Amino acid sequence: xxxxxxxxxxxxxxxxxxxxxxxxxGCEIVRHDELCVGCGRCATACPSGASSRGDTFDVNxxxxxxxxxxxxxLGAALRRIARHDPAGPIPVPERVSVYRTIVYEAxxxxxxxTCVRACPAEAVxxxxxEVPA
Amino acid sequence: MSxxxxxxxxxxxxxxxxxxxxxxxxxxxxxxxxxxxxxxxRECAYAAADASANARTPLPPSVRLVLVPCSGRVGPLxxxxxxxxxxxxxxxxxxxxGQCHYRExxxxxxxxxxxxxxxxxxxxxEPERARMFTMSAGxxxxxxxxxxEMDRAVRSLPPLERRPACR
Numbered sequence: 001x002x003x004x005x006x007x008x009x010x011x012x013x014x015x016x017x018x019x020x021x022x023x024x025x026g027c028e029i030v031r032h033d034e035l036c037v038g039c040g041r042c043a044t045a046c047p048s049g050a051s052s053r054g055d056t057f058d059v060n061x062x063x064x065x066x067x068x069x070x071x072x073x074l075g076a077a078l079r080r081i082a083r084h085d086p087a088g089p090i091p092v093p094e095r096v097s098v099y100r101t102i103v104y105e106a107x108x109x110x111x112x113x114t115c116v117r118a119c120p121a122e123a124v125x126x127x128x129x130e131v132p133a
Numbered sequence: 134m135s136x137x138x139x140x141x142x143x144x145x146x147x148x149x150x151x152x153x154x155x156x157x158x159x160x161x162x163x164x165x166x167x168x169x170x171x172x173x174x175r176e177c178a179y180a181a182a183d184a185s186a187n188a189r190t191p192l193p194p195s196v197r198l199v200l201v202p203c204s205g206r207v208g209p210l211x212x213x214x215x216x217x218x219x220x221x222x223x224x225x226x227x228x229x230x231g232q233c234h235y236r237e238x239x240x241x242x243x244x245x246x247x248x249x250x251x252x253x254x255x256x257x258x259e260p261e262r263a264r265m266f267t268m269s270a271g272x273x274x275x276x277x278x279x280x281x282e283m284d285r286a287v288r289s290l291p292p293l294e295r296r297p298a299c300r
Contacts, residue, residue: 059252059256073214074213076217077214077218078217081256081293082257083256086255086256087256088255090252092251093245093247095240095243096245096248
């Protein structure tokens with residue numbers, strides 16, 4: 001269930017990582033960047049600011065994307081003319097919004113799974129937390 | 134007296150033939166085929182291209198014009214597909230900054246071309262193969278100069294090598 005505005009306001013008043021002392025109560029979030037379409041809905045939905053749109057783009061995300069996706073088509077075109085493997089992430093101009101790698105900071109993450117529900121591409125996976133024996 | 138078809142042909146042919154040869158000669162001794170795909174904004178660059186064609190200004194034979202409603206329509210996929218499918222260079226020609234008919238389409242195009250340049254650079258391809266030009270509809274000479282500059286830039290580079298498309 002998505003957070004209400006009131007709930008989000010309460011969470012934003014807390015310092016980041018305030019829940020870390022509680023231990024692993026939330027889900028473990030696993031990102032599959034090759035499936036990401038860069039829409040940024042996880043960053044918009046995230047209540048604690050753990051996911052955000054970065055300023056750089058990892059070109060390998062295009063090359064590893066599924067073939068029938070738009071990023072996959074870009075990757076296929078790039079692979080045909082590439083002379084060597086991509087040399088690290090590239091900085092992204094201001095007005096290019098989609099081709100950005102989402103930055104995920106695990107230490108800020110509450111494990112609430114909001115990003116999983118927000119993702120249209122099933123690129124974010126929530127795994128059950130490990131229960132200490 | 135009406136002109137016969139033969140007379141019309143003889144009147145027209147020398148003009149086009151001469152201008153084509155002149156362009157070929159200006160291209161130098163490099164006979165390798167090159168192709169430049171120019172994405173032209175309907176409001177400015179394409180109108181400028183139209184006016185330059187009416188004035189019979191010869192364009193380099195390498196250039197292929199693609200009409201787009203706004204330079205902001207052009208995305209990275211257009212530019213990269215053109216390069217992957219046979220173009221040696223791509224150019225986007227849009228309105229002057231601040232004069233886009235859709236307010237900010239050309240600013241988007243400028244940043245997207247910059248993004249494609251960085252993409253090309255990161256995989257070892259010359260970033261000069263993608264370029265953005267801005268002009269107004271009343272500047273046909275500027276359009277011709279842009280196309281010639283792009284043609285010259287592409288000719289100074291080796292032909293772009295491509296791997297076959299993997300299926």
